[in-house]
Amino acid sequence: MDKPAICGGIPVRDTKIYYGHQYIDEDDIRAVAEVLRSNEITCGPKIKELEDKLCRITGAKYAVACSSADKGPVTMKGCSVGCIGCQLCKKNCPEGAVNVADFNAEIDYEKCSGCGTCMEKCPRKSIVEH
Numbered sequence: 001m002d003k004p005a006i007c008g009g010i011p012v013r014d015t016k017i018y019y020g021h022q023y024i025d026e027d028d029i030r031a032v033a034e035v036l037r038s039n040e041i042t043c044g045p046k047i048k049e050l051e052d053k054l055c056r057i058t059g060a061k062y063a064v065a066c067s068s069a070d071k072g073p074v075t076m077k078g079c080s081v082g083c084i085g086c087q088l089c090k091k092n093c094p095e096g097a098v099n100v101a102d103f104n105a106e107i108d109y110e111k112c113s114g115c116g117t118c119m120e121k122c123p124r125k126s127i128v129e130h
């Protein structure tokens with residue numbers, strides 16, 4: 001793509017995606033149905049697939065996909081690898097690249113050197129290498 005369609009470039013789609021009007025195609029429906037029919041709805045292989053794709057797209061070495069935002073004790077009841085917001089990754093990161101908000105760790109890939117310390121220190125194995 002040379003330039004965005006709004007600036008005269010070629011649109012990447014034939015139909016508009018309206019604000020407040022979601023776009024869901026048959027591929028999306030098939031993908032959701034595939035997960036719903038599987039044995040692992042929450043911590044299944046799709047999580048790793050997503051993390052792998054995020055690493056590929058961003059060039060990051062590490063990715064963690066977690067969205068519970070529940071407090072630690074609640075997360076621990078329902079998920080064996082969910083972030084509990086203990087901040088050990090943040091405290092031990094030599095680059096100051098980790099922030100923990102709403103019981104989820106976020107890595108700033110602009111700052112991250114890929115040393116792996118956060119992954120080693122995390123008691124929950126929430127951070128994985130790709």
Ligand code: SF4
Pocket residue numbers: 062092093094095096097098107108111112113114115116117118119
């Ligand atoms: S890999 Fe190293 S630099 Fe990157 S976020 Fe983890 S501890 Fe920080």
Ligand code: SF4
Pocket residue numbers: 082083084085086087088089090100104105121122123124125126127
């Ligand atoms: S060390 Fe693990 S559990 Fe603790 S805040 Fe970081 S990612 Fe979450």
